[in-house]
Amino acid sequence: MARKSLPDFTADVLSDEAANIESVRKRLLSYYRDQKFKYFIPSSIEFMESLKSSDKGDFESRIFSLFDSLSGELLGLRPDITPQIARIDRSISQDTDDKIRKYCYVGSILHSVPAGMYSSREQFQIGCEIFGPKDLNLDLEIQRIAVKSVELLGVNKGSFCITHRGIFLALCEADEFLRSNQSRAISLLRKKDKIALGVMVSNMKPEIGEALLNLIDLSGSVYQDEGLMQEARNRLPKLDKIVKALKDLDFIIDRVKNSHGFISDSHWELLLDLADLDGYQYHTGVMFSIFVGGWHDAILRGGRYDKVRTIVGDSRPGVGFSLELKRLSKLVSDLQSNEKFPLNSVSIEDSVGIGKSIVVVGTQWGDEGKGKVVDLLTENAQAVVRFQGGHNAGHTLVADGRKTILSLIPSGILRPNVKCFIGNGVVISLKALIAEMKSLEIIGVDVKERLKISWLCPLVLETHALIDKANEIAKGKNKIGTTGRGIGPAYEDKIARRALRISDLYDLSSFKKKLYTSIDFHELVLKKIYGYDSPVDRALIFDEIADLAPTVLDLAGDVSLKLMESLKRKENILFEGAQGSLLDIDHGTYPYVTSSNCVASAVGAGVGLGPKYFGNVLGVAKAYVTRVGEGPFPTEINGEIASHLAEKGMEFGSVTGRPRRIGWFDSVTMRRSAVTNGLTSLCITKLDVLDGLDKIRVCTGYECDSDVIRVMPSFSRPSNCKPIYEELPGWSEQTGNVESWEQLPLNAKNYLNRISELCELPISIISTGPDRKNIIFLEKVFV
Numbered sequence: 001m002a003r004k005s006l007p008d009f010t011a012d013v014l015s016d017e018a019a020n021i022e023s024v025r026k027r028l029l030s031y032y033r034d035q036k037f038k039y040f041i042p043s044s045i046e047f048m049e050s051l052k053s054s055d056k057g058d059f060e061s062r063i064f065s066l067f068d069s070l071s072g073e074l075l076g077l078r079p080d081i082t083p084q085i086a087r088i089d090r091s092i093s094q095d096t097d098d099k100i101r102k103y104c105y106v107g108s109i110l111h112s113v114p115a116g117m118y119s120s121r122e123q124f125q126i127g128c129e130i131f132g133p134k135d136l137n138l139d140l141e142i143q144r145i146a147v148k149s150v151e152l153l154g155v156n157k158g159s160f161c162i163t164h165r166g167i168f169l170a171l172c173e174a175d176e177f178l179r180s181n182q183s184r185a186i187s188l189l190r191k192k193d194k195i196a197l198g199v200m201v202s203n204m205k206p207e208i209g210e211a212l213l214n215l216i217d218l219s220g221s222v223y224q225d226e227g228l229m230q231e232a233r234n235r236l237p238k239l240d241k242i243v244k245a246l247k248d249l250d251f252i253i254d255r256v257k258n259s260h261g262f263i264s265d266s267h268w269e270l271l272l273d274l275a276d277l278d279g280y281q282y283h284t285g286v287m288f289s290i291f292v293g294g295w296h297d298a299i300l301r302g303g304r305y306d307k308v309r310t311i312v313g314d315s316r317p318g319v320g321f322s323l324e325l326k327r328l329s330k331l332v333s334d335l336q337s338n339e340k341f342p343l344n345s346v347s348i349e350d351s352v353g354i355g356k357s358i359v360v361v362g363t364q365w366g367d368e369g370k371g372k373v374v375d376l377l378t379e380n381a382q383a384v385v386r387f388q389g390g391h392n393a394g395h396t397l398v399a400d401g402r403k404t405i406l407s408l409i410p411s412g413i414l415r416p417n418v419k420c421f422i423g424n425g426v427v428i429s430l431k432a433l434i435a436e437m438k439s440l441e442i443i444g445v446d447v448k449e450r451l452k453i454s455w456l457c458p459l460v461l462e463t464h465a466l467i468d469k470a471n472e473i474a475k476g477k478n479k480i481g482t483t484g485r486g487i488g489p490a491y492e493d494k495i496a497r498r499a500l501r502i503s504d505l506y507d508l509s510s511f512k513k514k515l516y517t518s519i520d521f522h523e524l525v526l527k528k529i530y531g532y533d534s535p536v537d538r539a540l541i542f543d544e545i546a547d548l549a550p551t552v553l554d555l556a557g558d559v560s561l562k563l564m565e566s567l568k569r570k571e572n573i574l575f576e577g578a579q580g581s582l583l584d585i586d587h588g589t590y591p592y593v594t595s596s597n598c599v600a601s602a603v604g605a606g607v608g609l610g611p612k613y614f615g616n617v618l619g620v621a622k623a624y625v626t627r628v629g630e631g632p633f634p635t636e637i638n639g640e641i642a643s644h645l646a647e648k649g650m651e652f653g654s655v656t657g658r659p660r661r662i663g664w665f666d667s668v669t670m671r672r673s674a675v676t677n678g679l680t681s682l683c684i685t686k687l688d689v690l691d692g693l694d695k696i697r698v699c700t701g702y703e704c705d706s707d708v709i710r711v712m713p714s715f716s717r718p719s720n721c722k723p724i725y726e727e728l729p730g731w732s733e734q735t736g737n738v739e740s741w742e743q744l745p746l747n748a749k750n751y752l753n754r755i756s757e758l759c760e761l762p763i764s765i766i767s768t769g770p771d772r773k774n775i776i777f778l779e780k781v782f783v
Contacts, residue, residue, distance in 0.1 A: 008741075008778060009121040013326070020329035021124060024153060025106055028126055028323075031152055035145060037104035037128055042084035044108060048074040050087070050311040064112045077110045081125050082322065083282070086308035086315035089131045093316055100132035106325075120326065127302075127322030134317045136251050139286050139304055143256070146300055146321045147268070150290055153332050155299075158292040160256075161271040164249055165283045165303065167215070170241035175208040182281075185212065189275040191379065192216045192416040195444055211236050216416075219273035222253050228272055229253070248286055282308045288321070292331065293570045299327060356615050357573040358781060359600045362580035363619040363673035365589075365627040367651075367660060369685035369767055370620045374411040374576045376765075376775055377618075382571035384412030385563065387606030388425040388596040389578030390460055390487040391432040408433050410576050413445055419566070421559050424456035425596065425606025427490040428502065430548040432460075437551075453552065454559040454608075458499040461515075462541055463522035464489040470530035480592055481629020488595040493518070502556050505549040512542055560608030567613060575603045575614070581673040592631025600677040618764065618781055619679040621670060623687045623751075626651050626660040634723045635663035635699045649689040664697040664725065667758035672712035674761060681779060683765035684752060688737075688774075693730035696751060699723040700758060728754060736769045741776055 006012070013021065033039060048065055064077040078084060085103050093101065106126045128145055130138050147160060168186070172179040181200070188197040194216055201209030214235040220228050229250060236242050249272070256270055276289065278301065285304030292299055302321025307314040358377065362368040378384055391407040408428065412418040422428070437447045464486030471488075472479045482488060493499040498518060504511045519538045526532035566573055577598055582588045584598040596602070600617045604610060624645060627633050642662040645651070651660040673679065690696055702709050702721035709721070731745035738744055744752075744766075756763050764779035 007121070011120065011122075017326070017329065017333075020333050021325050024325055024329045024332055025124075025126060027152055028149055029104065029106065031149065032104035032128055032145070035102070037102040040085065040088060040103050040105050041107060042078070042081060042088065042105065044110075045075050045077055046084075047071075047311075048076040050076075064110050078107075079109055079111050080322075081105050081107055081109060081127065082129060082320060083308050083310065085129045085320075086131075086318060087310035089129075089318070090310055090313055090315045093131070098133050100130060100138070102128070102130050104128045120324075124325035125322050126325055126328075127320055129318050129320030131316045131318040134304075134306070136248060136286070139252065139319050140255050142302060142319045142321060143252075143288055146288065146290065146302055149323065150292075150300060153328065155292055155331065157268065158290055159269045159271050160288065160290055161273050161276055161298075162249065162252060162256075162286060162288045163272070163274050163276050164245040164286050165277060166245035166248070166285055167236065167242050167274060168277055169284060170239045170245070171208050171211055171237075173241070174237075174239065175204045177203045178208060178212065186277045189215055190278050192275060194416055195414065198444065207237055215275045219275060220271065222257065222270050222272050232274065245285075252286055285319075299323065299331060357567075357575065357613060358615055359575045359577070359603055359617045359677075361577035361598065361600050361617065361619055361677050363582075363621045363670055363677070363679070363682075364580045364625050364666075365582045365631075365633075366578075366580035367626050367628065368580060368620040368622050369683075370577065371406065371411045372767060372770065372772070373618070373620050373683050373685070373765065374574060375414060376772060377574055377781060378412040378415045378418045380572060381412065381418060381574040382569075383419045383421060383563070383566050383573045384410040385421040385423055385559075385573060385575045385607055386410050386426050386578065387423040387575055387603045388598060389594065390427040390485065390490065391429050391436075392483040392485050392487045392579075392594070407436060409436055409440065409447065409451060412574065412576075413440060413447060413450065416446075418450065420451045421563065421607070422451070422453045422457060423559050423607035424454040425602060426454075426457055427460050427487060427494070427596075428453070428457045429460040429486070430545060430552055432485075434548055434551060448551075448555065451555050452557050452559060452562060453502060453555045455501065455503040455556050456608075457502050458490055458494045459501065459504075459545075460486045460490040461500070461518065461522070462486075463519055463526070463536060464493070466532065466536075467522060467525060467530075470526060470532055474530055479630060481631065489522075491595040502552060505545070505553055505556075508546055508549065511545075515542055515545070563607060563609055575607070577602075581619075581677055582669055584676070587672070587676045589631050592629065600679075616680040616781060617678050618681055618683055619670075619673060619677060619761070620683045620685060621665075621673075622649075623665060623684050623690055623755075624649075625663040625666050625669075627663070628658050628660050633661055633663055634668070634702060634721055635666045635697075636661050637663055641693070645689055649686055664699055664723075665755060666699040666723070667755070668699055668702050668710060668723075669712045670759045671710060674759060675711070679761055681762045681764035681781070682756070682759065683767065684755065684763055685767040687748060687752070687766055688735045688768045690730065690748075690751075691734050691736065692732060696728050696730045697725040698728060698751075698754060698758065700726050726754075737774055738768045739773065739776060741766075741778060744776075 029039060048063070063079055066075050068075045085105060089101055089103065093099070104127070106124070109123050109125050111121045128142060130142055132138060172182060178185060185200065188200065194213065197213060197216070201212055204212070218228065218232050218235065222228060229246065232246060253272070277287070282305045283303040284306045287303030289298035290300040300321055300323045304319040306317050360370055360374050360377070362370050374384060386408070406413070408422065408426070410420040410422070413420050440447050465484060467489040468482055468486045469484040472482055472484060490499065498521065500511065500514055500518060504514060516538055519536055519541065523536055563573060579594050579598045581599050583594040585593050585595055586597060587599055603614060625635055645662050646659065651662065652658065701724040703724055704721040708724065728751055729747050731747040733745040735744060735748055741749070752763055752766065762779060764777070764781055766776040766778065768774045768776065
C-alpha cells in the first residue's frame, strides 16, 4: 500500500465542501445568537492534566497528547468541547450561583481513535450548552433548539429519540460487575445485541441482568404505543433513581407531545429507546438524539449532566447538544442536490442515491472468512442478502466466544436489527433451512421475524442429492469433489426448466403432480445411467415437504421489491456471496467448480435488481490459500508447514468437515478474481495463522511452457503451471487479537503491503482472529 500524506480517518476539506460548512456554521450561529446564547471559542489545546480531569474512560482514551517544549509538560488536543465550556462557566460562576447562562461554540476536535468505522478523527463541532438549576424546562428548551437547528437546514423529517442515562446508572450502582463493565454494556445495548448481552448478564445479579436485557425491548414510538412507559415501570426494578428517571421522561414526553412549538412538522417521529445510551460518560439525565433516513448514526446528540469535573472544580448542572459540521454540510448538500424531491416524497432517484450497498465475495476457492466480515459490516447495514449457492456453503461466525455455522441463512441474522433475505439465485433444501432456523432459535435468534425468501428459489430434493452422490461415485478418480448435497442437480433442473420453486408450494395438489414428475425423471437417471436400483419413496418425500411448507411460505415473498423498498428508505444493504470466485461455474477452474456464478456480477440476477444499485465490491482472501475437493492448486504445499497451518487455522470444512488443502498466497489467481469481480478493495483474513513462520512465500507468477504469466488464464491451464515464488521474512510476534495497524509486527505490515502491491488493490480490512473484535479497519467500506 502506497504511503499516504494524511493519517487514516482524516481528509482535506476542499473548496465546495468548505463553502458548505461555512454556510451551515453561519446560519446556525446566527440562530443561536438570536436565542440569546453567548458565542465562545475555547482553545483547542490544554494541559493534559486539565483535559483528563474532565472525564474518564471514553473521553480520556480519545485525547491526542504531545510534549510542550516551553512548559516541559504534556499537552492534549481536545476530543470534545462541552467540558471546556463547563470549565469556562465554572470560572465565571460562583458555587451558589443559580443564574442561567447560555453558551454556543464552534471549533475543531481531534480523536486519537475514530468513534466508529465511518467516523472521522478530525471533526468540526458546533453546539449549545445551558448551565443553571436542575430544571427540566431547560432540557425542553435545549431540545427545542436542537430540533430547530436541523429544521433551519432543510431537514423536516426524521426521528427525535429520547432516553435517560439515570436508569443505566442506577443499575450500575446496584451491581459491581456492571459498574466495572459500563462501556461494554452500553455498546451491546446500542447494538441491541441480546445474545452477547445475555452472556454478559450471567455475571450479574439476576434482577439487574434481567432489567438490563429489558432495556433493549423498551423502545418504540410514543405516539403509537402509549403503554410503553407503563411497560417500563413494570419491567424495571423500583430503585429510587429509576423511578425518578421515568418521571422525568413522563414530563418530557408529555410536554413534547402537547407543545405545538416543539416539533412543528407531522413528519417528525417521537421515539423512546432506553437502550440508546451512546454519548459521553458525563451524561446523567435525559438524553436525546436526532436520526435522519440514510444516515447510519444520529446527526445530533445531547443530554443533561449533573456535573463535569474540571481543573477548576466541578461544573454546575448543565444540558446541551452538539453537531458535526462536516456531516451536517454533507446532509445539506444532499438535500440541495435533490430539491425537486421533497423529503416526504418517494422517488427512486432520490432514495437510491443515498441508500448504499456493498457486495462481499470470496476471491479464492471459498472458506476465506466471508461470514465474519459480513457479520462485522452489518453493524452499519440494515439488510443482508444471499444471492447464490445452497446449503453446500458454510459460514462460521464467532461472537464473544460462541461459534455459529450458517449454510443458507445470511450472516447478518446474528444482528438483532438487520433484515435478512435469500434471493432467487439460491437453491433451497427445506429440511436444511428449517434445521438451521431451529438451531438459531435455540440460542435466542428470532429468525422468522427477520428472514424473507424469494418465491422464485428452486428447491433441492432428496433425489437431487442421490444423483449428486451417484455421479461422484461414477467418476471415480475424476470426481469433482462436490459435497453430495444435490446442489448441482438442482441447478441442472433449473436450467432445464423442470425445477420446483417455493411458489409452487402454494398449491400442494398441483405441486404433488410436479414433484412426482420430477422424481420419475430422477429415478430414470439414477437407474439407467448410474445403475441405482433402490426405490424412491415419493409419498414420503411429498409428506415431508408438505409438513414444512407452511413455515417456509410464511417467509416467502417478492425479495426484489422488498430490496427496492429498502433502498427507497435509504437503507444500507450488504450482498453476501457464497463459495469463492475460483469456483465460479464460468470463471473458475472448470470443471472443478460449483454449480452457480459466485462472482459479484451474479448479484443482479440472483436478487432481481439492476447493476446501478450496487456499490463497492469487497474481496475476502486468506493470508494464505486453501481448497476443498479436487482440482488444480498451483501453490499447494505439503509437509510440516502445511500441517502446521492446517492445525492452527482449523482448516476443516464447516459444512462437510473435510480437511482443506493448504497453499501459499497466490497473486496470479487473485488478479483474475480482481478482474471478474471488479474488486474495489481487499479484506485479508487469518493473518495470525502465519505467526511464528521464519519465511513466508508469495506466488508472483506462473511459469507455463516457458512463458511467465501474471494473471490466471481463463481456462484450466494452472495444473500445468509452476509457481514463481518471492520469499519474505516472517515474524515471531503474535498478531492474534491485534486491533490496530500500528500494533502489527513490521514484517507482517511488509507482507500485507506486498500483497496489496501485487494485487494492485488497497487492503481495507485485516482479520487477526476468529472473534468479532479481532479486526483492523484501514479504510471505509460503505461509501
